[in-house]
Amino acid sequence: MEPITSSKTAGRKVRLGVMGGTFDPIHHGHLVAASEVAAKFGLDEVVFVPTGQPWQKQHKQVSPSEHRYLMTVVATASNPRFTVSRVDIDRPGVTYTIDTLRDLREQRPEAELFFITGADALEQIMSWKDVDELWGLAHFVGVTRPGHELPDLGRQDVSLLEIPALAISSTDCRNRVRDHQPVWYLVPDGVVQHIAKHKLYLETSDAENA
Ligand SMILES: Nc1ncnc2c1ncn2[C@@H]1O[C@H](COP(=O)(O)OP(=O)(O)OP(=O)(O)O)[C@@H](O)[C@H]1O
Numbered sequence: 633m634e635p636i637t638s639s640k641t642a643g644r645k646v647r648l649g650v651m652g653g654t655f656d657p658i659h660h661g662h663l664v665a666a667s668e669v670a671a672k673f674g675l676d677e678v679v680f681v682p683t684g685q686p687w688q689k690q691h692k693q694v695s696p697s698e699h700r701y702l703m704t705v706v707a708t709a710s711n712p713r714f715t716v717s718r719v720d721i722d723r724p725g726v727t728y729t730i731d732t733l734r735d736l737r738e739q740r741p742e743a744e745l746f747f748i749t750g751a752d753a754l755e756q757i758m759s760w761k762d763v764d765e766l767w768g769l770a771h772f773v774g775v776t777r778p779g780h781e782l783p784d785l786g787r788q789d790v791s792l793l794e795i796p797a798l799a800i801s802s803t804d805c806r807n808r809v810r811d812h813q814p815v816w817y818l819v820p821d822g823v824v825q826h827i828a829k830h831k832l833y834l835e836t837s838d839a840e841n842a
Pocket residue numbers: 652653654655656660661662665748749750751752753754775776777778798799800801802803804
């Protein structure tokens with residue numbers, strides 16, 4: 633996808649949001665988080681980056697990356713400022729944000745990066761690979777999420793943002809599909825259809841989602 637350029641960005645760096653996630657499946661909580669941060673921080677674009685192999689979810693069954701990538705493309709297609717990157721799913725091995733940000737900086741040297749993360753992921757950030765080097769690569773924006781405290785890391789390069797509370801999780805969506813409950817309006821319509829067409833999540837077990 634070509635970078636978004638316009639007369640609005642002439643003479644200044646493109647402000648690029650980075651929304652990383654397993655997206656198994658992508659849901660409206662992810663989309664609202666990206667949209668709210670884009671509005672608050674004046675982002676020109678938000679690139680959604682589905683993880684390859686999320687190392688902190690290795691105890692869980694994660695759907696094939698091509699399904700997660702396609703659902704992310706379908707979910708973001710209608711928003712001209714949303715794009716999707718394959719950097720993490722095309723890189724062999726487990727996914728680390730340090731690699732995500734280095735690759736995106738190489739691909740998009742004109743951009744200033746804003747990494748978007750929910751409160752639960754921000755709580756874990758000190759356990760991420762090479763965390764001390766992460767801070768120099770992007771500004772981090774932590775958003776509120778029901779059921780999680782937004783931690784104050786006491787850093788100037790981390791902003792905290794309250795967003796409309798959507799108590800939606802991918803785990804709950806997978807369990808609902810398995811239990812033949814609707815996921816309409818929790819995920820975009822095209823994602824409901826992708827899940828049904830490819831019979832995703834019918835075999836998901838409680839143990840896998842524990
Ligand atoms: N409802 C939500 N509100 C705000 N942020 C969210 C919400 N759901 C997910 N996020 C954030 O989006 C990013 C990607 O999340 P992820 O793909 O793991 O979704 P999830 O719903 O947490 O999945 P799972 O239930 O499988 O763990 C993380 O930073 C997470 O904190």
